[in-house]
Amino acid sequence: MVDETDLKHLRRCVELAEAALDSGDDPFGSVLVTADGTRAFEDHNHVSGGDHTRHPEFAIARWAAEHLTSEQRAAATVYTSGEHCPMCAAAHGWVGLGRIVYASSSQQLTSWLTELDTPPPRVRPLPIGEIVPDALLDGPVPELAGQVRALHARRHRGS
Numbered sequence: 045m046v047d048e049t050d051l052k053h054l055r056r057c058v059e060l061a062e063a064a065l066d067s068g069d070d071p072f073g074s075v076l077v078t079a080d081g082t083r084a085f086e087d088h089n090h091v092s093g094g095d096h097t098r099h100p101e102f103a104i105a106r107w108a109a110e111h112l113t114s115e116q117r118a119a120a121t122v123y124t125s126g127e128h129c130p131m132c133a134a135a136h137g138w139v140g141l142g143r144i145v146y147a148s149s150s151q152q153l154t155s156w157l158t159e160l161d162t163p164p165p166r167v168r169p170l171p172i173g174e175i176v177p178d179a180l181l182d183g184p185v186p187e188l189a190g191q192v193r194a195l196h197a198r199r200h201r202g203s
Protein backbone atom coordinates (compact mmCIF):
# COMPACT_ATOMS: atom_id res chain seq x y z
CA MET A 45 0.00 0.00 0.00
CA VAL A 46 1.49 3.32 -1.12
CA ASP A 47 0.42 6.44 0.81
CA GLU A 48 0.97 10.20 0.38
CA THR A 49 4.29 10.11 2.24
CA ASP A 50 5.48 7.33 -0.05
CA LEU A 51 4.42 9.33 -3.10
CA LYS A 52 6.34 12.38 -1.87
CA HIS A 53 9.56 10.35 -1.61
CA LEU A 54 8.91 8.63 -4.95
CA ARG A 55 8.46 12.00 -6.64
CA ARG A 56 11.90 12.96 -5.33
CA CYS A 57 13.28 9.75 -6.90
CA VAL A 58 11.79 10.73 -10.26
CA GLU A 59 13.37 14.21 -9.90
CA LEU A 60 16.73 12.57 -9.22
CA ALA A 61 16.26 10.30 -12.24
CA GLU A 62 15.60 13.39 -14.36
CA ALA A 63 18.72 15.06 -12.93
CA ALA A 64 20.71 11.97 -13.92
CA LEU A 65 19.31 12.19 -17.43
CA ASP A 66 20.10 15.91 -17.65
CA SER A 67 23.71 15.12 -16.71
CA GLY A 68 23.99 12.50 -19.46
CA ASP A 69 23.31 9.45 -17.33
CA ASP A 70 20.63 6.76 -17.23
CA PRO A 71 17.46 7.96 -15.49
CA PHE A 72 17.41 6.21 -12.12
CA GLY A 73 17.12 7.91 -8.72
CA SER A 74 16.66 6.61 -5.18
CA VAL A 75 16.31 7.88 -1.61
CA LEU A 76 16.80 6.29 1.82
CA VAL A 77 14.30 7.30 4.50
CA THR A 78 14.90 6.34 8.13
CA ALA A 79 12.15 5.25 10.55
CA ASP A 80 11.59 8.83 11.79
CA GLY A 81 10.86 9.99 8.23
CA THR A 82 14.24 11.64 7.62
CA ARG A 83 15.57 11.49 4.08
CA ALA A 84 19.06 10.38 5.11
CA PHE A 85 20.68 9.79 1.72
CA GLU A 86 19.83 10.18 -1.94
CA ASP A 87 21.60 9.55 -5.20
CA HIS A 88 21.14 8.89 -8.89
CA ASN A 89 22.91 6.78 -11.48
CA HIS A 90 26.55 7.64 -12.21
CA VAL A 91 27.33 5.02 -14.86
CA SER A 92 28.19 7.32 -17.76
CA GLY A 93 31.86 7.34 -16.70
CA GLY A 94 32.00 3.61 -17.46
CA ASP A 95 31.54 2.10 -13.97
CA HIS A 96 28.25 0.28 -14.35
CA THR A 97 28.03 -0.60 -10.66
CA ARG A 98 27.32 3.02 -9.72
CA HIS A 99 23.59 2.61 -9.17
CA PRO A 100 21.88 4.70 -6.49
CA GLU A 101 20.43 1.68 -4.66
CA PHE A 102 23.90 0.18 -4.37
CA ALA A 103 25.23 3.50 -3.02
CA ILE A 104 22.36 3.51 -0.51
CA ALA A 105 23.23 0.01 0.72
CA ARG A 106 26.89 1.00 1.18
CA TRP A 107 25.99 4.26 2.91
CA ALA A 108 23.53 2.49 5.21
CA ALA A 109 26.05 -0.20 6.17
CA GLU A 110 28.50 2.51 7.12
CA HIS A 111 26.19 4.94 8.93
CA LEU A 112 23.24 3.02 10.39
CA THR A 113 22.90 0.21 12.92
CA SER A 114 21.34 -3.05 11.79
CA GLU A 115 18.12 -2.07 13.62
CA GLN A 116 18.05 1.31 11.87
CA ARG A 117 18.63 -0.34 8.51
CA ALA A 118 15.81 -2.82 9.02
CA ALA A 119 13.45 0.04 9.91
CA ALA A 120 14.47 2.22 6.95
CA THR A 121 12.67 2.41 3.60
CA VAL A 122 14.32 2.66 0.20
CA TYR A 123 12.37 4.52 -2.48
CA THR A 124 13.44 4.25 -6.08
CA SER A 125 12.30 5.35 -9.52
CA GLY A 126 12.95 1.87 -10.90
CA GLU A 127 12.94 -1.50 -9.17
CA HIS A 128 16.39 -2.63 -8.01
CA CYS A 129 18.55 -4.66 -10.40
CA PRO A 130 19.87 -8.00 -9.08
CA MET A 131 23.14 -6.39 -7.89
CA CYS A 132 21.33 -3.73 -5.89
CA ALA A 133 18.69 -6.15 -4.60
CA ALA A 134 21.49 -8.39 -3.31
CA ALA A 135 23.27 -5.44 -1.66
CA HIS A 136 19.96 -4.38 -0.09
CA GLY A 137 19.43 -7.88 1.24
CA TRP A 138 22.98 -8.31 2.50
CA VAL A 139 22.95 -5.08 4.52
CA GLY A 140 19.49 -5.86 5.90
CA LEU A 141 17.59 -2.78 4.75
CA GLY A 142 13.80 -2.69 5.13
CA ARG A 143 10.91 -1.99 2.79
CA ILE A 144 11.40 -1.05 -0.87
CA VAL A 145 8.94 1.14 -2.77
CA TYR A 146 9.47 1.48 -6.52
CA ALA A 147 7.72 3.76 -9.01
CA SER A 148 8.28 1.39 -11.93
CA SER A 149 9.06 -2.32 -12.08
CA SER A 150 11.87 -4.18 -13.80
CA GLN A 151 9.24 -5.88 -15.91
CA GLN A 152 8.03 -2.47 -17.11
CA LEU A 153 11.60 -1.37 -17.84
CA THR A 154 12.19 -4.50 -19.90
CA SER A 155 9.09 -3.87 -22.00
CA TRP A 156 9.91 -0.16 -22.43
CA LEU A 157 13.45 -0.90 -23.59
CA THR A 158 12.07 -3.44 -26.04
CA GLU A 159 9.60 -0.87 -27.38
CA LEU A 160 12.45 1.65 -27.67
CA ASP A 161 14.54 -0.86 -29.63
CA THR A 162 17.27 -0.73 -27.00
CA PRO A 163 19.46 -3.81 -26.49
CA PRO A 164 18.63 -5.67 -23.26
CA PRO A 165 20.89 -4.86 -20.30
CA ARG A 166 23.85 -7.14 -19.70
CA VAL A 167 22.48 -8.17 -16.29
CA ARG A 168 18.97 -9.53 -16.49
CA PRO A 169 16.48 -7.30 -14.61
CA LEU A 170 14.96 -9.96 -12.35
CA PRO A 171 12.28 -8.97 -9.84
CA ILE A 172 13.63 -8.16 -6.36
CA GLY A 173 11.65 -11.06 -4.90
CA GLU A 174 13.73 -13.48 -6.97
CA ILE A 175 16.87 -12.21 -5.22
CA VAL A 176 15.57 -11.38 -1.73
CA PRO A 177 12.51 -13.58 -1.19
CA ASP A 178 11.40 -11.96 2.09
CA ALA A 179 11.78 -8.35 0.92
CA LEU A 180 8.86 -6.03 1.72
CA LEU A 181 7.86 -4.52 -1.62
CA ASP A 182 5.42 -1.96 -2.96
CA GLY A 183 5.09 -0.87 -6.57
CA PRO A 184 4.82 -0.09 -9.35
CA VAL A 185 2.87 3.16 -8.99
CA PRO A 186 1.01 3.81 -12.28
CA GLU A 187 0.88 7.63 -12.09
CA LEU A 188 4.66 7.84 -11.61
CA ALA A 189 5.63 4.90 -13.83
CA GLY A 190 4.42 6.93 -16.81
CA GLN A 191 6.84 9.72 -15.92
CA VAL A 192 9.69 7.24 -15.56
CA ARG A 193 8.82 5.76 -18.94
CA ALA A 194 9.02 9.24 -20.49
CA LEU A 195 12.53 9.68 -19.04
CA HIS A 196 13.70 6.39 -20.57
CA ALA A 197 12.15 7.39 -23.89
CA ARG A 198 14.10 10.67 -23.76
CA ARG A 199 17.30 8.77 -22.91
CA HIS A 200 17.00 6.26 -25.72
CA ARG A 201 15.48 8.43 -28.40
CA GLY A 202 17.82 11.27 -27.55
CA SER A 203 14.91 13.70 -27.65
Ligand SMILES: [Zn+2]
Nearest residue numbers: 099129131132
Ligand atom coordinates in the same frame (compact mmCIF):
# COMPACT_ATOMS: atom_id res chain seq x y z
ZN1 LIG B 1 21.27 -1.67 -9.63
